[in-house]
Amino acid sequence: MRKVLIVDDDTIIRITLRSLINWEEMGFQIVADAIHGEAALAYLKDHTVDLIISDMKMPVLDGIGLLEAVSHFAVMPKVLVLSGYDDFKLVRDAFRLGACDYLLKADLNGELLRNMLEGLSKEWANEDEAGRASAAEEGREKISDSERLTAMAMGKCGLDEAFFDGDYLVVQFEIDEFQKHAGRFAGDFEGKLIKPLLEFAAQIPRVVSRCVLGTISPSRYVMLYRILDGGQYQANAVSTCRQLCSVWNNFLNLPVSAGISSKGNGAGDFHARFEEAGGWLSLHWLKGKAAVCSPWEKGSVDYLAAKDAFVRYKRLTVGLLTADEMAVSEEKQKLIAAFYRSGLSSAKQELLYLICNLAWILNESHDDIGALFAEKVNYYEKIGRLEEMGSLELWLNNYFRWVMDYAAHQNDRRQADMMSRAKHFIMDNYANPELTLGSVAGYVGLNEKYFSSRFTKEEGMTFSNYLTEVRIRKARELMEQTDLKIYEISQSVGYNSVEHFTRVFKKICQVSPGAYRK
Structure with missing residues (x-):
């Protein structure tokens, strides 16, 4: 099993990562989580892990500080970076420090996480240094302009001066409500989403003649728009973006919004224009879905x-x-x-x-x-x-x-989801004698007292009674379906003392375990 450490100050993100997939089926085990980089380093003093999944923005010690520290380890674990849409500068710094990949929090879903872990597993399976160097050399020879643009935007490689010759604009595109659409692609984002999206763009002559389009994530794309039309470039750039968004909506049924930067020139301007495009894109919420935002709109918010x-x-x-x-x-x-x-x-x-x-x-x-x-x-x-x-x-x-x-409605729904996760956690861990109200409350990220009252309200019984019912029901199943001895069944359902198990069983079932089996 590959050991995984999750580092994020957001309890919901930590819980979400744990529950999105079956980690052990994929050969991974989450061994711990930490609320900031300093807590992670304290854990890593006494433990080794294969993979760190870390947020970038955290109190005490952030993701960059954590990466700087682990980059000096004798064997550096692989690091998967979690970021928000305004964290691209931090992601570039993370790549320079040795991060292996990144995942936008807004894209977080089971299929995407599973794809990333499968990719990491293949990397571990091919750890032959000579093979990796050869593959990297081959990749450099075949890299497309689209891939080069993405790599430069995310800091995976240096900026190519020739690539940014002349004046240009940078555009960022985002698929609106990505989480609602992600399920349509059955986990194959590369083949069923990214490839068709880029292919449709390649059917538009003015995109082909002056633009390079790259993939930041399944939900986010970057475009370099080369200015070839003098004073008309602003209107033409907006028109091009609207045409792209329209094509993607009409043929892929994907609402896409865009943010356009002001004019840049040369490689030195690129990252600033990239960040600016993301800023304009973030304003599309004020206009609604499938909006194009640019610096030239009158009355627009700064x-x-x-x-x-x-x-x-x-x-x-x-x-x-x-x-x-x-x-x-x-x-x-x-x-x-x-x-x-x-x-x-x-x-x-x-x-x-x-x-x-x-x-x-x-x-x-x-x-x-x-x-x-x-x-x-x-x-x-x-x-x-x-x-x-x-x-x-x-x-x-x-x-x-x-x-x-x-x-209030959303909070009620989330609380109901938390209760559902709590019950799943109980079903997965009822055999552990150390399972407590506090451990379940901690798993779902709620205060113990609040969780206790909420659980009782939702289930009509206390946590303790619910856990007891689960254990006794499982014990009855084992008695009916196996030849295990009573003390073995007692241990299998979370009781260290067979005497205590017998008293609890008799109280609930009105007969002793031996009589029930007969």
Whole structure:
């Protein structure tokens, strides 16, 4: 078994990674997890692992710090990086420090993770250094422009000056609601998604004549648009992106949004233009699905200003997405007072910043701000139609209520999912005498006291009674189907003491284990 260490400060991500696939079937075992890089290094002092799956942004010691440390190990484990859409600079640094691959958190699903692990298993199976060097040399000879663009964007290789000769734009594309569409491709993202998507793009003459399109991840793509048309390049670039998005939607049934950078020149500008394109793409939530965003749109929100607003609205956004009535009420009063002081125009801009931050937080948790309403919403248009502060305040009050109602529903659904995971965990571990309320609560990432009350409410019995029922039911099955001795059955269902097992069995079944077997 290949040993795996998960490093992420987000409990939900750690739980998700554990539950997405059957690790042992694939030859992997998750031996531990850690909430930051320092905790991971403390574990690695006394233990060796084959694979580290690490987030990039963590408190105490981040993913880069962890990579710098493990890069000095006598034998460096393979490192798979977890990142958000705005972490590409960190991903490039990670590759320079020896990371073997990366996975966007928004793409996280069982099929993609399984594909990555299969690829790593093949690497381990072919650890012959001479063979790897030969394969790498062969790969360099055959690499396409598309692959070269991807490698340079992600920092897997140096920038080629000749590749960026002249003026250009960088575009990032994203498949909207990727998680909803991922299941259609049955785990074969390369053959059933990426290849057809690139092939359809290659049927468009102006894409072929001036563009290079590369794959960042199954949900995210990068395009270099070479400027060959002087003063008309802005309109032509937008038109080209809209045509691409339309083709992908019509023939692959995939809604795709795009973000276009300002003009760059030479290799030195590329990474900045790449990051800028991602920034513009992140604003597409304000326009709805299948939107094209660029620096030339009048009235568009500034990405960096919206990002800076995160600190101002952190308590409010957290309150909205946890349906915290008190926190939202307090922050809303402050917000409306500030709006009246600043005036209508400034208030509209700030409201767009706030909605941006809500959208980004929802997207990080595999949710979609578009799900708030049945119809597609263009927030620029909706907020633009508010002509005085009174109507803006009324709309804001209604909007906050919609968000909190949606968040409460989603939280209830997630809690139900957690209870389902808890019961699966109990079924997988009932034979362990050390299984406790605390260990199950920790597995699903909930406070022990809250988990206990929630479990009792959901199941109509306490955790202890539920576990006892599971164990006794399994014991009865073993008595009916096997010739195991009573003490062996006792141990098989999690009881160290056969006397205790006998008392519990008789209390529930009204007969002793021996009498039940007869």
